[in-house]
Amino acid sequence: MKKNIITFENVVKQYEDEKVLKNVSFEIEQGKFYTLLGPSGCGKTTILRILAGFVDATEGDIYFDGQRINDIPANKRQVNTVFQDYALFPHMNVFDNVAFGLKIKKMPKKEIEKKVKEALRMVQLPGYEVREISEMSGGQRQRVAIARAIVNEPKVLLLDEPLSALDLKLRTDMQYELRELQQRLGITFIFVTHDQEEALAMSDEIFVMNKGHIVQSGTPVDIYDEPINHFVADFVGESNIVNGTMIEDNLVEFVGKRFECVDGGMRQAEPVEIMLRPEDLTITTADKGKLVVTVDTQLFRGVHYEIICHDEDHNEWMVHSTRKATEGAKVGLFFEPEDIHVMRFNESEEDFDARLESYEE
Known part of the structure; x- marks a missing residue:
């Protein structure tokens, strides 16, 4: 049974009049890949810096392996950080860069050589010991x-947007390599990014952040399929979101029509928001669709067409389809009851989980 290696309890970080973190609490399990996901300024990098010991929390407690570490200096913590710009020493070769921390600890020379070679083998850079940093590509520098x-x-390894400077192809390749490396080493990774596709692809668990709060946490599938509010639904993946009314369990109304759904546990006639993912909408003939829309524009995205439509109430609908549509044509949109996701206004993650459990019972 795996144990929690990191615990944040009601952590606040305030700079003058601005609270960057607002009573943040979470637990990190040993040996998993975690991602802090959110827009710029939401507080995710601040959490990383507090964990690393680079900044102090204003309030709250941080525990590492059961020990409170608020007052433990950065060089005494069992964490290391990979920065966005890599922070490598340009005047040192690969060996000296990797060996730097070991030399500071005054480790024996033979042991340093052994550990450096093993570390370079793990990141698929064997034989690169004497290579100059200036001679290496972005992906190779990241591996160093x-x-x-x-x-x-x-x-614990902390990674502060380390892929952001790479081109798209290399970035995708490095996602696979990082994930494989984490699984091979068994080290807990905490990864910071604003790229939701990156977070979904790599993580065991995701913490979605906004304005200093963790809005929702869970597996990538949980976050994508069951967002608890408008922010998460809109930030993670593409979404169609419209206002609606929960008539009763398994029956919702939006765009002037009633539809069967699989959600429940809400009040009758409660105002709600409805989300339908673009890939869950199928274009069909107008008479077979649950909604009738007019095709406005479309873009070819490689694996699919991104088609923008509008209904008679001027709601915009995005559809992902492998088939091309005709601009200006009236078409039907078909979807299944389980494709409809109903979201309550201002529901917390705790209330969402409790409602889900009570409804499933």
């Missing part, structure tokens, strides 16, 4: 930064 971090054998 990771090797420098893991050579110290940390229990």
Whole structure:
């Protein structure tokens, strides 16, 4: 049974008049890949910096392996950080960059050589010891930064948007490599990004953040399929969101029509928001559709067409389809009851979980 290695309890971080973190609490389990996901300024990097010991929390407690670490300096914590710009020493070769922390600890020379070679092998850079940093690609530099971090054998590796400077193809390749490396090493990874596709692809668990709060946490499937509010639904993936009314369990009304759904546990006639993912909408003939819309524009995205339509109430609908549509044509949109996701206004994650449990019972 895996244990929690990190616990945040009601952590607040305030800079003058601005609260960057607002009573943040969470637990991190050993050996998993976690992602802090959210827009710029939401507080995700601040959490990383507090964990690393670079900044202090204004209020609250941080525990590492059961020990309170608020007052423990950065160099005494069993964490290492990979920064966005890699923070490599340009005047040192690969070996010296990776060995830097071990030399500071005054480790024996032979042991340093052994550990550096092993770390470079883990990041698929064997034989690169004498290579100059200036001679390496962005992806190779990132691997050197990771090797420098893991050579110290940390229990937790913190990664602050380390893929943001890479081109799309290399970024995708490095997502696979990072995920594979984490699983091979068994180290807890805490990864910061604003890229929701990156978070969905790599994580065991995601914490979605907004304005200093963790809005929702869960597996990538949970976050994508069951967003608890408008912000999460809109930020994670593409969404069609319209206002509606919960008539009763398994029956909802929106755009002037009633539809069967699979949601429940709400008040009768409660105002709600409705989400339908673009990939869950199928274009058909107007007489077979549950909604009738007019095709406005479409873009070819490679794996699908992104088709923008509007209904008679001027609601905009995005559809992802492998088939091309005709601009200006009236078409039907078909979807199943389980494709409709009903969201309450201002529902907390705790209330959402409790409602789900009571309804399923």
